[in-house]
């Protein structure tokens with residue numbers, strides 16, 4: 118047991134490497150990509166520190182080259198989920214009692230490992246498995262995850278420092294206990310950092326975890342698991358299973374010790390999970406913590422005073438980086454009539470210059486979308502737009518899945534501000550724009566606020582401060598991350614805590630103290646040093662300890 122109140126290293130955001138031609142990081146990443154492509158990995162589940170193989174193999178291939186095999190993962194079933202719960206609960210006593218500074222040290226070590234020896238490997242795995250270019254992989258699987266580890270350690274310390282006052286004669290303390298049971302981390306395909314953060318943030322607070330990633334992220338998930346092991350996360354604290362979602366749910370949401378879910382993914386899945394938990398509420402020992410960050414229909418709104426080139430650049434990057442597969446990606450844009458032609462000109466020029474293809478060619482700005490289902494869905498919306506005389510496609514509109522799932526960045530212009538692609542989350546490189554009368558900025562604010570059920574990210578561009586002030590107030594509930602003269606993507610841990618409300622989630626802000634507070638259950642402890650020995654009123658003339666009790670309001 119430690120005798121000291123420890124400070125932790127002051128977190129700073131991990132510097133983003135540039136991968137310039139001839140840079141050492143670029144050469145290392147190329148070597149790692151080549152090495153991984155030559156292997157065919159056999160990827161087991163990890164339960165209680167054991168590698169678990171079922172022989173039911175599922176092929177993993179790069180979305181940009183679906184005939185290539187990167188490896189196979191072993192598909193599990195309900196019994197493996199049950200084993201993972203048992204392993205987690207067996208690990209809980211020792212882990213939950215481990216002094217916090219040791220838990221902190223494990224994740225600080227994970228940050229250093231990822232900043233150094235694991236960096237190229239995790240970036241390369243993300244690039245190949247999730248079709249992410251080097252620059253997008255670097256900000257995700259390297260920098261953002263390193264930041265999550267470092268900042269969460271600082272937030273953990275701040276939580277433990279949250280202590281009540283004590284009146285004379287007593288000592289009040291707050292103990293921030295781990296939750297009583299296990300937590301389910303259910304993670305999406307699109308950010309390796311989110312897949313790493315959802316189980317590790319929960320574990321850092323002394324909890325044990327069953328983690329199920331998206332099948333399309335398993336290739337980088339197995340590197341994360343190795344990173345956790347190397348950093349010293351004990352066996353059974355984080356258990357990684359590969360099963361389909363409903364199978365995981367059928368075991369976990371029926372278990373008495375289910376203590377919470379840390380979810381990121383689509384809104385529909387989260388709403389079903391919430392319903393199931395509600396139906397099963399009588400089965401649990403405690404009310405489970407439900408934390409979910411979900412879908413978005415993120416907007417960019419330009420005021421007539423906006424800088425046209427800045428608006429166009431924010432659209433090019435905010436809508437199309439990582440093929441629009443960021444929950445934060447701009448997917449509906451409102452342009453004033455006075456700026457439309459100029460912004461359109463810049464955009465069409467930008468999109469013409471985008472190169473699309475494999476992740477190994479670092480000049481490709483665009484790679485493939487995640488899988489065939491996503492490709493088909495996007496193609497359907499594009500075909501719908503092509504067939505609809507009420508809308509116009511001003512850029513892109515082609516797609517091809519012969520080698521990889523390539524969808525050309527596409528811009529639809531819709532007269533109807535409620536056209537289907539202005540409202541629904543498509544999660545791909547398809548953007549819809551609506552041109553409004555430049556005299557109707559205020560009316561357009563109402564349109565932006567009411568068009569979609571989501572409220573994740575949004576951006577306003579204006580050179581007019583009154584317009585910025587008005588938009589900030591009128592769109593107060595339209596986005597959990599609101600940007601002024603900036604694109605709506607690229608939140609940085611410690612700087613822009615991330616998450617949205619309405620249909621976009623519980624807004625528990627990943628990468629902030631608010632999120633970590635959900636993974637502890639405080640116990641208030643009052644210790645009275647000299648307890649009263651007589652129950653009678655009034656207190657005059659009675660022993661000093663009763664007087665103290667009254668002074669403290671301790672009736």
Ligand SMILES: NC(=O)c1ccc[n+]([C@@H]2O[C@H](COP(=O)([O-])OP(=O)(O)OC[C@H]3O[C@@H](n4cnc5c(N)ncnc54)[C@H](O)[C@@H]3O)[C@@H](O)[C@H]2O)c1
Pocket residue numbers: 303304305306307308311329330331332361362363366381382383384386387389410411412413443444445542544573615616617621622
């Ligand atoms: N708000 C945020 O911070 C944020 C961040 C990233 C992604 N997202 C959202 O995630 C979505 C894209 O990710 P995705 O396609 O991986 O999401 P998804 O909802 O399809 O999958 C998320 C996870 O849930 C699992 N799952 C799917 N169906 C399930 C079911 N019926 N029962 C239990 N589990 C189930 C998946 O296997 C995966 O592990 C988008 O909607 C995007 O907006 C949100």
Ligand SMILES: N[C@@H](CCC=O)C(=O)O
Pocket residue numbers: 307308442443444445446605606607608609615
């Ligand atoms: N935090 C990321 C989005 C994560 C969702 O996919 C961003 O701000 O762009």
